Amino acid sequence: MPDRTDVRIGEYGSALLKGSQLTPRDVERLHALQARGRLSLEQMSTGWRLKAGATVGLLVLDRVRLVLEPKFAILGDRLMDWLAYALDAPPPLPVASRHWATGPEGYADLVAAALLEQCEQLLREGLRRDYVRRQTLEPVLRGRLDVVAQTTLRYGQLDKLHIRSFDRETDIWDNRVLGTALRVACALTTSPDLARHLRTIADAFPKATPPEAALRALDRTRYTRLNARYRAAHTWARLLLRGGGVTDILTDHGTAADGLLLAMPALWEAVVRRLVADAAGSHGGHAVAGGGAAGITVRGDLGIVSAFRPDVLLSLPDRDPTARTLLPVDAKYKRYDHHGVSAADVHQLLTYSAGFTPSDDRRAVIVHPRTGGHSYRVLQVDSPRGRLGNVHVLGVDTHVLPQQATAWVRSVLPLASR
Template identity: 90%
Template sequence: MPDRSEVRIGEYGSALLRDSQLTPRDVNRLRALQAHGRLSLEQTPTGWRLKAGATVGLLVLDRIRLVMQPKFAIPGDRLMGWLAYALGAPAPLPVTSRHWATGPEGYADLVAAALLEQCQQLLREGLRRDYVSRQNLEPVLRGRLDVAAQTTLRYGQLDKLHVRTFDRETDIWDNRVLGTALQVACALTTSPDLARDLHTVADAFPNATPPEAALRALDRTRYTRLNARYRAAHTWARLLLRGGGVTDVLTDHGTAADGLLLAMPALWEAVVRRLVTDAAGDHGGHAVAGGGAAGITVRGDLGIVSAFRPDVLLSLPDRDPTVRTLLPVDAKYKRYDHHGVSAADVHQLLTYSAGYTPSDDRRAVIVHPRTGGHSYRVLQVDSPRGRLGDVHVLGIDTHTHPQQATAWLGSVLPLTNG
C-alpha cells in the first residue's frame, strides 16, 4: 500500500486540500459521495474545500487517507457499542479499551476487529461444511458417472472417468464471503498487528470471491439452525463490503470507493427503532408496520403518490386493557438539546399524530441524541380552536450504554401514552 498523508476532519467539519492531494479519480469518487449527500466538495483557487456532513469513517483515496471523526452526539469510544446495538451484533472486545483516536484507522479499525473476532470464533468451533457438487476426472468411479462428458471427451477410453461427486467441504458461500471481507479489512488497516491477524485468519477460509458477488450472496443468505452462528460475522462482513457509502442501515448503492463510511442519521434511526421496540415490549407494546394500507398517503398532486411514514409505529395498551392505541415515534439526529424543535419537524409530527392517534389525544414522539444525561419535555401545539396535539421530545444520552438508555426510555414511555 503506498504511503498516504492523513487528513482528519470532524463530523460537519471541513478541510482545505491542495490540488496535488486529489487525483481526478479521487474527485470523481468524492463527487459521487456528494451526490448521495455524504459530504460536499467545492473547488477553490488553490485546491479543494471538503466539508463533511453527518458521515463518519474512513475513505482511502489515491494520495490521502480521509478520516471523518464523530464529534456531534455519539463519542468515538461509544460509537461501536451503539452500532453493534443497532445491528443486533456483538461488539468487538477491543472497544472497551480502545478509542477512536488510538490509530489512523479509527472506526474502520474497530469494525475490522469485530469481524476478526467473529471469524476466529468460527474457526475455533469449526467452519461449516456442506455438500458441494464437483466435476472431476478420476481413475476410479466415485459418485455419479457423467456419461455425456465421458463419451464426448474420452471417446470410449476408460483409464480416466468423468464423474460428478458431492463432498462435504468448507468451500461454501457462508465461508467464502468472510474470506472476501477479511481481505477488504486488510486493505483498510495500517495497524501491523491487526493486519497480521487478519491475513492469518483469511488464509484459513476458502478462496475469496469478488466483493460484488459476495454482497449478492449475503443479500440472498437465509439463516437456519445450520448457519445461525454466522449471522454476527456476516453482519460485520456486509458493513465492510459496502465500502464508501451507506444502504439499509449503513450503505448507499452506486458509490465505489475504498473505505468504510457510516451515515449517522441512518444509524440513529436504527438505534431508535430498537430502543423504542425493546422499551415498549416491557409494557406490553410492540412495533407495527406504518406503510401500505396503514400509511399516510398524499394523492392528487403532480407526480407519484407520496407517503408519510414514522420511523417506528408502536401499538401500546390503553387504560382500558381491551383497547390498544398507536404512538408514532420519529428519530431526529439533530441538536435538540441545544435548540428548539424546528417548525418542519413539528408539522411532520402533527401529521403523524393526526393520522394515527385519537382525535381527543393527538400525540407523537421525537427521539434525539444528546450528552450530559437524558431529557424529556413536551411541546403543546395550540390553535384558536383548541389543542392540536402534543409532541414529546426525548433526549437519549449517548454516553451511556444502550441497555441503560432502554431502561430509561421504558420508564418514560408510559408518560407519552396519555
C-alpha cells in the same frame, strides 16, 4: 498500497486540499458522494474545500486517506456498541483487550476487529462443511462415473475416469464471503498488527471471491440451525463489503471509492426503531407499518402523491382492553439538547399526532442523541381554539450502553397511562 497522506475531518467539519492531492478520478468519486449528500466538494483558487456532513468513517483515495471523525454524539468504541445494537449483532470485545490500539476515530479498525473476532470464533468451533459437487479425472472410481464425458473425451480409455462426486468441504459460500471480507478489511485498517491478524485468519478461509459476488451471496443467504452461528460474522462482512451501507440503515450500497462510511442520521433512525420497540415491548406494545393504506397521504398536487411516514409507529394497549392506540415516534439526529425544536419538526410531529392518535390526546415523540445524561421535556402546542397536541422530546445519552438507554426510555415514554 502506496503511501497516502491522512486528512482528518470532524463531523460537519471541513478541510482545504491542494489541487495536487486529488486526482481526476478522486474528484469524480467525491462528486458521486456529494450527490448522495455524504459530503460537499468545492473548487477554490488554491485547490479544493472538502466539507463533511453527518458521515463518519474512512475513505481511501488515490493520494489521500480521508478520516471522518465522529464529533457530535457517539464517540470511539461506543459507536460500535450502538451500531451492533442497531444491527442486532453481538458487540465486539472491548478494544483494550486486543493486541492493537485503536483511536477514537478508528471506525474502520473497529469494524475490522469485530469481523476478526467472529471469524476467530468460527475457526475455534470449526468451519461449517457442506456437500460440494465436483467433476474430476481420477485413476479409480469414486462417486459416479460420468458416462458422457468418459465416452466423448477418453474414447473408451479406462486409465483415467471422469467422475462426479459429492464431498463435504469448507469451500462453500458461508465461508467464502468471510474470506473476501477479511481481505477487504486488510486494505482499510491503519493498524499493522490488525492487518497481520486479518491476513492470518483470511488464509484459513477458502479462496476469496469478488466483493460483488460475495454481496450477492450474502443477500441470498437464509439462516437455519446449520448456519445460524454465521449470522454475526456475516453482518460485519456485509458492512465492510458495502463500504458502510447496511440493509435497513443505508439505502445506497457503498461508494465508488474504497472506504467504510456510515451515515449517522440513518444509523440513529435504526437505533431509535429498536430502542422504542424494545422499550414498549414490556408494555404490550409493538411496531406497526406506518405507510400504505394506513398512512398519511397527500393527493391532488399536480398528480404527485406524497406521504408522511414516522420512523416508528407503536401500537399500544388502550384503557379499553379490546382497543389499541397508536403512538408516532420520530428520530432526529439534531442538537436538540442545545437549541429548541425547529418549527418544521413541530409541524411534522403535529401532523403525525393528528393522523394517528386520538382526538382527546394528540401526542407524538421525538428521540434525539445527546451527551451528559438523559433528558425529557414536553412541548405544548396551543391555538385560540385549544390544545393542538403535545410533542414529547426525549434526549438519549449516547455515552451509556444501549441497554441502559432502553430502560430509561421505557420509564419516560408515554406508556403508563395506556
